[in-house]
Amino acid sequence: MHFLVTGGAGFIGSNMTDRLLSLGHKVTVYDGFITGHREYLKEASKNPAFNLIEARLEDEDVLGEAMKGVDFVFHFAANADVRRGLEHPLKDLEQNTINTARVLEAMRKNGVKRIGFSSTGSVYGEAEVIPTPEDAPFPVQTSLYAASKVAGEGLIQAYCEGYDFQGYIFRFVSILGERYPHGHVYDFYKKLKEDPTSLYILGDGHQKKSYLYVGDCLDAILTVIDSCTDKVNIFNLGTDEYCEVNDSVGWITKRMGVTPTLSYSGGSRGWIGDNPFIYLDTEKVRALGWKPKYTIEQAVIKTVEYIMENEWLIE
Amino acid sequence: MHFLVTGGAGFIGSNMTDRLLSLGHKVTVYDGFITGHREYLKEASKNPAFNLIEARLEDEDVLGEAMKGVDFVFHFAANADVRRGLEHPLKDLEQNTINTARVLEAMRKNGVKRIGFSSTGSVYGEAEVIPTPEDAPFPVQTSLYAASKVAGEGLIQAYCEGYDFQGYIFRFVSILGERYPHGHVYDFYKKLKEDPTSLYILGDGHQKKSYLYVGDCLDAILTVIDSCTDKVNIFNLGTDEYCEVNDSVGWITKRMGVTPTLSYSGGSRGWIGDNPFIYLDTEKVRALGWKPKYTIEQAVIKTVEYIMENEWLIE
Numbered sequence: 001m002h003f004l005v006t007g008g009a010g011f012i013g014s015n016m017t018d019r020l021l022s023l024g025h026k027v028t029v030y031d032g033f034i035t036g037h038r039e040y041l042k043e044a045s046k047n048p049a050f051n052l053i054e055a056r057l058e059d060e061d062v063l064g065e066a067m068k069g070v071d072f073v074f075h076f077a078a079n080a081d082v083r084r085g086l087e088h089p090l091k092d093l094e095q096n097t098i099n100t101a102r103v104l105e106a107m108r109k110n111g112v113k114r115i116g117f118s119s120t121g122s123v124y125g126e127a128e129v130i131p132t133p134e135d136a137p138f139p140v141q142t143s144l145y146a147a148s149k150v151a152g153e154g155l156i157q158a159y160c161e162g163y164d165f166q167g168y169i170f171r172f173v174s175i176l177g178e179r180y181p182h183g184h185v186y187d188f189y190k191k192l193k194e195d196p197t198s199l200y201i202l203g204d205g206h207q208k209k210s211y212l213y214v215g216d217c218l219d220a221i222l223t224v225i226d227s228c229t230d231k232v233n234i235f236n237l238g239t240d241e242y243c244e245v246n247d248s249v250g251w252i253t254k255r256m257g258v259t260p261t262l263s264y265s266g267g268s269r270g271w272i273g274d275n276p277f278i279y280l281d282t283e284k285v286r287a288l289g290w291k292p293k294y295t296i297e298q299a300v301i302k303t304v305e306y307i308m309e310n311e312w313l314i315e
Numbered sequence: 316m317h318f319l320v321t322g323g324a325g326f327i328g329s330n331m332t333d334r335l336l337s338l339g340h341k342v343t344v345y346d347g348f349i350t351g352h353r354e355y356l357k358e359a360s361k362n363p364a365f366n367l368i369e370a371r372l373e374d375e376d377v378l379g380e381a382m383k384g385v386d387f388v389f390h391f392a393a394n395a396d397v398r399r400g401l402e403h404p405l406k407d408l409e410q411n412t413i414n415t416a417r418v419l420e421a422m423r424k425n426g427v428k429r430i431g432f433s434s435t436g437s438v439y440g441e442a443e444v445i446p447t448p449e450d451a452p453f454p455v456q457t458s459l460y461a462a463s464k465v466a467g468e469g470l471i472q473a474y475c476e477g478y479d480f481q482g483y484i485f486r487f488v489s490i491l492g493e494r495y496p497h498g499h500v501y502d503f504y505k506k507l508k509e510d511p512t513s514l515y516i517l518g519d520g521h522q523k524k525s526y527l528y529v530g531d532c533l534d535a536i537l538t539v540i541d542s543c544t545d546k547v548n549i550f551n552l553g554t555d556e557y558c559e560v561n562d563s564v565g566w567i568t569k570r571m572g573v574t575p576t577l578s579y580s581g582g583s584r585g586w587i588g589d590n591p592f593i594y595l596d597t598e599k600v601r602a603l604g605w606k607p608k609y610t611i612e613q614a615v616i617k618t619v620e621y622i623m624e625n626e627w628l629i630e
Contacts, residue, residue: 018485025334086477089423093416097466101408108404125472137450138439140547141472151412151466157440157456162401232455272477 002026004070004112006057006103007077011179012214014044016074019218021047030066032056033078039312040179044212057099060106067110072225075103076162078149081182082122085144085269096148097155104159111271116168117220121210121238121280122146125173131281134171134234142275153234161230173238173280176299177214178306181313183247184209185303188252190297190314196258202270205246205262208277210238213299216292223290236280239292239299245270248300253303259278316579317341319385319427321372321418322392324351326494327433327529329359331389334533336362345381346392347371347439354627355494372414375421382425387540389431390418393464396497397437398586402461411463414471419474425577431483431536434468436460436551438486446596449486452600457590457622468549475546483540487593488553491614492529493605496628499560500618503567511573517585520577523592525553528614530605532596538605551595558611560585566612570619 003020007013008029013036020027021044028051029041044050055062057077067073079095098314100117107115123146124132125139141147156167174183191199212220220237246262267274294302307313318335322328323344328351335342336359343366344356359365370377372392382388394410415432422430438461439447440454456462467563470484491496506514527535535552560576568575608618622628 020317085473089420089474089477090416093413095471097412098408102404105404126451135443135452138453140549141469142476144470144473144477147473148464149460149467150469154456154462154465155408155459158400158406158459161457162404162459234455 001071002028003072003074004028004030004066005074005076006030007036009033009038009040010076011036011181012175013074013076014040014179015214016076016218016221016225017044017050019222022170025049027051028053028070030055033256035181037143040312047098053312057102057116057302058131060102063102063106066222067106067112070112072114072116073103073112074105074119075100078118078120079145082145083274086272089144092144096145099152100152100155102200104155107165108159113164114166115156116225117152117156118123119169120146121236121278122275123150123153123170130277132236133281134236134284138215150223157232157269166200167232168228169232169271171234171235171236171280172217172222173210173278175214175217176211176303178291180303180306184248185252185300186307186314188249189256189304189307192253192256192258192260193244193314197260198263199249199260200265201245201249202265203245203274204264204266204268205244205249207245207268207270207274208242208279209245210242210279211299212238213294213302216294218288220285223288224285235285236282237285238280238282239296240282241296242279242294242304250298252304255301316334316386317343317384318387318389318480319343319345320389320391320514321345322351324348324353324355324446326393326496327490327532328389328391329355329494330492331391331533331536332359332365334537335626336364340364342366343368343381343385345370345378348444348486351497353361375417378417378421378573379424382421382427384407385427387429387431388418388422388427390415391433393433393477394460397458397460397486398589399626401587404459407459407463411460412466415467415470419470422480423474423478428478428480430471430480431540432467432471432485434464434484434486435461435484436488436553436593437590438465438468441590444593445592447551449551449599472547482547482548483543484547485536486549486551486595487532488525488527488593491526491618492531495621498525498613499563500567501622503564504571504619504622507568507571507573507575508629512575513578514564514575515578516560516564517580518560518589519581519583521565522560522583522585522589523557523594524560525594526611526614527553527607528609528617531609535600535605538603539600542603550600552600553595553597554607554611555597555610557594565614567619570616614619
């Protein structure tokens, strides 16, 4: 199969690219290198089945050309900076919602009809049902990021109904592992490198979060795509557990060998729109035979070790 | 209070404008007259508390200026042509989702924080629960129109959480009554004027639909805004009944005094993305003391009578 991976120089996209190449597929990475890293494609670029198109999704002509001969699109390109959404209120709309529409249009015009989409567990807002299943009560959005992803989901679903597309929508918890580029492990690691004696934590440290190791995430995505033939396929991806921010801090500091004094901003939320408890029901994907190989603790430690070996990432 | 009504020269917007003026409010209508009608504002324009800004939502400077001194925005401007969404796949995104973002940004920049939004019962897709309550299972979108409205809802919700807005989201069934500009009553009336002897109906005639009279719709909206003080307030608006397309055809033909031979395209849907059964649970708004004054049959007949008196609409 010939896959096109938008955001293929990013965290999940580059890991998926390597995986698809290892499975013998042809992969075209489409990336504008706004947040992507060339280093992530170093191995892939040695493979003759790999092709890189360096362009933005806004370059609709290039995007259309890129679709020719493609069988399946993984649309991973996105603004993933959930926390700072309020500082630039239109960025999520432009980079997530509108660019998803651009990808769908480029596909439609070129007869490409299968798409995998990285949505987010944040679309459940402050869920009333925990663990939260895919058919939880119609949620209220609490961040511009999640709102932009709900909008992307809706567009894909409408293309499935209207233009005979097949859509695979994955609502992720936060993903950890190799090439992890930002988020709490990154932030804490960076702060502790600068000052290993103290660590300031947003919120009260009791926010409950769920994480998934990137390799397990890829396994789940490929299991779903191999197994499911519905028009619209929606799956939560996560582990069957959660941790508190304090747990994660403990694992990170232990692995780094530091013993900082902890202080807290206080309150149940790290920032406006932060969700104090994300925990997804993953029964649906587990019923396909998938289960994660790594616990949250292992995923956090693997991430710390990856950053240790790639400190250029925090510079 | 000073209200700004986007789409104020449209069906629901102009009716709301007249209502707000009659209640003694100041009203600024903001309309680009793409689908709006000047005739709808004839009465309003005689009122000194009425002000018209003829501009498009894309004119962000004008929109920002228009927000100055406004207390509450009714954002009714939208592409409401549900059926032809597939012919112009980006129109709903541009006119509904992106323009909602423009309205929200203009409000934020000018300190206006209260918004009422016309969403749609179509956001429930092919609902699993009928009658469908506001907290129905997280739906799958089946039209670009509904997808664009879900996206607008999400944006408003995120602004409520992030920028301390207060949002009133109304998920309408189809609205009927004076100034009704398009939809099945309009289409059937027009066809029967051209040829009263036969009528071709999309679908099998058994699609179940729910309608609400525009006056009842306004009553409900104003009841909600007067009664509800939550950050995000979401209400279904509809009658406690539904009809089949065939019922509606019967009422229309009877009122017009014609007896056409009926023929059908067949199938359970009138078009791709058409929902064969829309029926909303309106318990939540009824609990506030509101109830509709007119049945679906009465609303259909009032609409036919309005078109009879305003045949310029179908020309």
